[in-house]
Amino acid sequence: MSTPRDPLWSPDQPGDADLARLEQLLGRYRHVPSEAPMPKVSTALPRRHWRRPLAFAAGGVAAAALAVAIWLPWRLRWTADAPWPVTVDVPALAPALAVGDTLQTGAGQHARVAIARIGALEVSPQTRLSLIETRSGHHRIALETGHVHARVWAPPGAFGVLDGGAEVIDLGCVFDLWKRADGSGRLAVGSGWVMHSEGGRETLVPAGHALDFGPDHAGLPLRPAAPAAFAEAVTALDHALREGHRDHDAETRSAELATSDDAFTLLSLLTRYPTLADGPLYPRLADAIGATPPDARHRAAWASGSIHAINAWWDRMPRPPKQWWRNWRDVVL
Amino acid sequence: MRQPLSPLEIARHVRDAQRGSQAAFAWLYRAFAPLVHAIHLGRAPHAHAEELAQDTFAIAFAQLGQLREATQFGPWIAAIARRHRGRIGADEESLRENHDRASPAAGPDDRAEAERVLHVIRVLPQAYRETLLLRLVEGLSGPEIAALTGLTAASVRVNLHRGMAKLRAALGLAAAPEETADVHTP
Incomplete structure (x- = not known):
């Protein structure tokens, strides 16, 4: 299966300059064993005299x-x-x-x-x-x-x-x-x-x-504890956009007054009105969700309404669990 | 080239670890840490990936008694790593400091370029992403990647070549003939 020359398969063989450059750039991310001690192992692995209680427990489960x-x-x-x-x-x-x-x-x-x-x-x-x-x-x-x-x-x-x-x-x-x-x-x-x-x-x-x-x-979804001025700015911006015009003052205030806890509100706002991505809300949301440095292509795609670009940031947010039964606390608390 | 791990060697250490041998745990950790780390690095910032790799081993070692096919330790722990995503939203700034300490010779341009390349790899399909990270970040050869992941040598070669072709295209780099000689990119 081996070919005469394949530096990708065999790092010992010299590759082209681009491959060497990529190896040099990415080598910095390599796992360093000395800096990462082995996780503690609880060695209580099953032994013969544990089997009976384990069998009872398994039966109970x-x-x-x-x-x-x-x-x-x-x-x-x-x-x-x-x-x-x-x-x-x-x-x-x-x-x-x-x-x-x-x-x-x-x-x-x-x-x-x-x-x-x-x-x-x-x-x-x-x-x-x-x-x-x-x-x-x-x-x-x-x-x-x-x-x-x-x-x-x-x-x-x-x-x-x-x-x-x-x-x-x-x-x-x-x-x-x-x-x-x-x-x-x-x-x-x-x-x-x-x-x-x-x-x-x-x-x-x-x-x-x-x-x-x-x-x-x-x-738009807002935290009840969000600053009142932020909530007012978001509401004013939403209202203006519904009326068909862009309120730049409300947009700037929304970006300035948002805290990192308001990321979901910003995400909902930018999802509802993707064209806002060319304004101050996009970098504010990027900062809030840790999507730095901002990517100009992603931003342009978002502003043009790309579902793929929008989903990329939705994927950074916690989502409803697929296994609904994990919310069992809703029954008992 | 280093010798890839043999399935028998892996199975022996897994069975020893299942009997409680600390030396076997340490061997498994040293051998498979690059695989687990690469999987996490494909989805999380660098310093977060180290932490997630530690968590993954802790989870895997606690469940090691459930592993029936000792030779399948690689695919098994890889599946655990893919399921374990940890907490989203690590502090990027603190991660960058760690990153810079790890590579004092690197300048800010190199760092930005490295981040850009890593970003491009992260959006590749999982098979290409993980194989490329094992090759370009962890410095493993094709046979070593096949031994760790449990994939066939042919699959690893295809993943390497197709992934690299996609990476070069995304970065605007010229294609290498040996990477497209035996593979037809879909």
């Missing part, structure tokens, strides 16, 4: 795994249109919420609604909601007004809240949703991720962020 394997599908299964149990602090409401039914809490009245078997809704006073659909893997309510606190442990998309033309889709998490009579409201995510979808525009909202929305538009 297998039994637990079997129980989970039975329980989990049962938990996710739900007969189509079966009503959801409702618990209320005053017995004025029906004990179940069927498809098509509306639940209305009065002043000072709370309710707890089971979301099939995948989670629960805490319903605050003065809230009005309806059950639209329920079946295995797909549960939807409509929130007309008021506030709900949702806690869900299920695959992404299993639970959602319809809001006029918009939809709030759970991706495995804990979130709060407020809705006013005029159609405006707020989505605040406590754990995991939620997708706000409106008119084909999807906005991911991660834990620790909130999104304000109106009857026909969604804002």
Whole structure:
């Protein structure tokens, strides 16, 4: 298989000047054994007299795994249109919420609604909601007004809240949703991720962020603890861009006032309006996510709307776990 | 050229390590650290790659009892390294300081150029990326790479040549005839 001359295969053979230069440049990154001591090894490897306790432990784990394997599908299964149990602090409401039914809490009245078997809704006073659909893997309510606190442990998309033309889709998490009579409201995510979808525009909202929305538009995910001036600048910039013009003052202020904790807001802003990449927000985001030194080609690609360029930086952010069951804390905490 | 590791040699050290031999652990670490380091360097900054490599060995050694095919230690630990991505967002500035200490002779232009080349390699497909890093960064020969990764010599040669051709093209360098002689780049 060997060829007479192949310096790439055999470093002992002299290569061309470019290969030699690449070797010289990259050799600096070589693993240096003396600077990296061997990781400590806990040598408690299995020995014969450990085998029996290990076998018992393995049996226990297998039994637990079997129980989970039975329980989990049962938990996710739900007969189509079966009503959801409702618990209320005053017995004025029906004990179940069927498809098509509306639940209305009065002043000072709370309710707890089971979301099939995948989670629960805490319903605050003065809230009005309806059950639209329920079946295995797909549960939807409509929130007309008021506030709900949702806690869900299920695959992404299993639970959602319809809001006029918009939809709030759970991706495995804990979130709060407020809705006013005029159609405006707020989505605040406590754990995991939620997708706000409106008119084909999807906005991911991660834990620790909130999104304000109106009857026909969604804002950008912002940290509630973000500086007020930064939030105002981002909101003003978003508003101006929706109106069709670029507010350079708001853009500059957004870049200047952003902290490294606001990286997700900047990323969402630049994703929604890629042309902003030619302004001050791009280098600010690059700095916040450690993507330095800025790459002019990547920046130009982003500004022209390249999905590949945008995804390259999304890949640097923590993403919703593919294994939704890893969010088990949402069930118990 | 150094002698590549033999499968029997690898298997013997794996079995000794499974029986608790510290010397065997040390041998496995010395032999496979370039492989694990190269995989992490392909996705993380330099100093972070060292830390991730340490973590990977700690994970692998703790699970060594589960490895059934002792000759397959290389592919096995490589899979662990690919799964172990650690914490994202290392401090780039502190990493650069480490990097400069490691190469005091290098000037700032060299450093920038090295970073640019590394950046280009990082966006190559995994097979090309890892093989090229083992060759250009760790200085391993084709047979040594094949022994560490468990790939056939033919696969390593194809990965080396195609990867190098892509790297040269991305950097605007002239192609080398021996790199395109026996491979047809798709």
